[in-house]
Amino acid sequence: MSNTDQLVRFESVSAGYGGVTVLDRIDLSLARGEVLAVLGRNGAGKTTLLNALFNLGPELSGRITVKGESVTNWPTHRIARLGLALVPQGRGVFHTLAVHESLRLATLARKPAGRSVSPSASPWTLDRVYREFPRLHERRLASSGALSGGERQMLALARALLTQADTIVLDEPSEGLAPLAVEEVLVHHVSRLAAEGLTVVLAEQNVAMALRVATRALVLSAGRMVFDGTPAALAADHALHQEHLGV
Ligand SMILES: Nc1ncnc2c1ncn2[C@@H]1O[C@H](COP(=O)(O)OP(=O)(O)OP(=O)(O)O)[C@@H](O)[C@H]1O
Numbered sequence: 001m002s003n004t005d006q007l008v009r010f011e012s013v014s015a016g017y018g019g020v021t022v023l024d025r026i027d028l029s030l031a032r033g034e035v036l037a038v039l040g041r042n043g044a045g046k047t048t049l050l051n052a053l054f055n056l057g058p059e060l061s062g063r064i065t066v067k068g069e070s071v072t073n074w075p076t077h078r079i080a081r082l083g084l085a086l087v088p089q090g091r092g093v094f095h096t097l098a099v100h101e102s103l104r105l106a107t108l109a110r111k112p113a114g115r116s117v118s119p120s121a122s123p124w125t126l127d128r129v130y131r132e133f134p135r136l137h138e139r140r141l142a143s144s145g146a147l148s149g150g151e152r153q154m155l156a157l158a159r160a161l162l163t164q165a166d167t168i169v170l171d172e173p174s175e176g177l178a179p180l181a182v183e184e185v186l187v188h189h190v191s192r193l194a195a196e197g198l199t200v201v202l203a204e205q206n207v208a209m210a211l212r213v214a215t216r217a218l219v220l221s222a223g224r225m226v227f228d229g230t231p232a233a234l235a236a237d238h239a240l241h242q243e244h245l246g247v
């Protein structure tokens with residue numbers, strides 16, 4: 001893999017809280033255009049891995065590189081300006097704002113430094129977001145707090161796109177969504193965006209959904225990486241499923 005294809009690299013990254021190790025010497029690399037599913041049971045360290053990438057809390061050791069820059073311990077906003085956007089668990093939308101206002105605010109957020117990093121030729125605008133998510137256009141005057149779970153996830157995704165990020169990181173996007181909403185928001189929209197060149201990382205408990213959209217999967221178990229490969233290889237590995245993903 002050439003350096004320009006490589007967006008993110010973890011080299012022996014350990015992370016923890018209050019001296020307790022939660023992630024243990026993780027090595028991984030993420031290439032442009034991949035849809036990477038980060039899987040594992042409750043407490044396996046999925047959120048900690050995403051938070052390590054954005055330097056959002058855990059104590060870190062090892063080395064994290066984003067687009068060739070060594071970003072370990074950089075402030076989160078500087079890491080984001082390299083073209084990464086995080087949609088946190090619970091979606092992080094302001095409940096009192098109308099959908100349109102929430103999206104408009106996202107267009108004002110600071111853009112990545114220098115050149116545009118959006119993978120598609122045209123930048124994300126409000127019009128383009130409303131074309132991609134017609135449901136948000138219908139609901140543009142509704143308060144964000146009145147949205148369904150699926151609509152709120154679309155709003156969070158749209159806000160991330162409006163920062164012109166080329167890499168979107170989603171923490172448990174299917175959590176609390178009805179099956180139809182999972183299908184519409186995640187399988188439909190995420191697959192479409194990935195087909196246009198967006199790089200996506202999603203931490204998920206919903207293994208079946210994640211494997212439908214992912215091009216690659218990692219499995220964490222008690223902070224160690226126990227699998228890194230294709231969704232097909234993971235789906236075929238029943239013993240690994242049983243041991244590290246089964247409920
Ligand atoms: N801020 C924190 N302070 C202390 N311990 C934490 C903190 N955040 C997470 N942990 C611990 O780290 C471990 C991994 O948590 P993490 O949230 O990364 O797992 P996860 O795989 O995302 O699980 P879930 O699916 O439940 O979100 C757990 O034992 C958790 O209790």
